[in-house]
Amino acid sequence: MYEGDIASVLISEEEIREKTAELAAIIAERYPVDAPEGDLLLVGVLKGAVFFMTDLARALPIPTQMEFMAVSSYGSSTSSSGVVRILKDLDKDIAGRNVLIVEDIIDSGLTLSWLMRNLSTRNPASLEVVTLLRKPDAVKADVPVANVGFDIPNEFVVGYGLDYAERYRDLPYIGTLEPTVYGG
Ligand SMILES: O=P(O)(O)OC[C@H]1O[C@H](OP(=O)(O)OP(=O)(O)O)[C@H](O)[C@@H]1O
Ligand code: HPA
Ligand SMILES: [Mg+2]
Numbered sequence: 001m002y003e004g005d006i007a008s009v010l011i012s013e014e015e016i017r018e019k020t021a022e023l024a025a026i027i028a029e030r031y032p033v034d035a036p037e038g039d040l041l042l043v044g045v046l047k048g049a050v051f052f053m054t055d056l057a058r059a060l061p062i063p064t065q066m067e068f069m070a071v072s073s074y075g076s077s078t079s080s081s082g083v084v085r086i087l088k089d090l091d092k093d094i095a096g097r098n099v100l101i102v103e104d105i106i107d108s109g110l111t112l113s114w115l116m117r118n119l120s121t122r123n124p125a126s127l128e129v130v131t132l133l134r135k136p137d138a139v140k141a142d143v144p145v146a147n148v149g150f151d152i153p154n155e156f157v158v159g160y161g162l163d164y165a166e167r168y169r170d171l172p173y174i175g176t177l178e179p180t181v182y183g184g
Pocket of ligand 1: 045046047048049071072073103104105106107108109110111112162163
């Protein structure tokens with residue numbers, strides 16, 4: 001699939017699976033099965049986080065519920081515009097709930113810092129983040145992220161939910177693109 005477009009495999013399918021199990025074990029320790037706040041609420045950020053979120057939910061040995069939000073910062077470009085817009089909001093009130101934001105990647109950190117501010121105004125009992133990937137620039141945004149799968153170099157990556165112009169999300173691994181794909 002996508003013959004000739006992928007320059008290298010950065011993180012394999014197997015590595016993603018192992019890391020997801022590791023993160024799930026750590027997360028499950030922090031949230032009791034019968035918490036008074038109810039089931040842990042996973043808030044996924046569309047569309048990139050969908051693959052990680054569904055695998056994480058199945059790896060977690062505690063009951064979880066799911067909500068999704070769609071925000072836009074990248075469009076079809078490879079760098080963030082810095083402007084975050086809500087394209088789809090949560091369906092439910094999160095007041096009093098234990099909320100875990102699930103992200104595929106924290107790059108500039110703009111999306112997440114905006115999202116943390118936005119969701120914290122809705123008074124959840126707790127608000128934490130799990131991300132599969134994080135890039136070095138994310139530290140500039142100064143967002144506390146309790147759970148990080150992999151710290152990766154400052155390169156544009158695709159696969160396992162991550163797209164370039166809506167393509168490559170369906171790859172089972174994380175890879176880098178050949179420069180020819182960007183029209184280079
Ligand atoms: O840390 P940042 O620089 O803000 O970048 C991270 C965000 O960018 C990507 O989403 P995108 O806007 O591409 O939407 P998508 O998930 O639908 O591809 C990614 O899924 C994160 O949500
Ligand atoms: O490296 C990336 N790849 C795909 N989407 C992204 N959104 C932020 N960073 C990235
Ligand atoms: Mg994208």
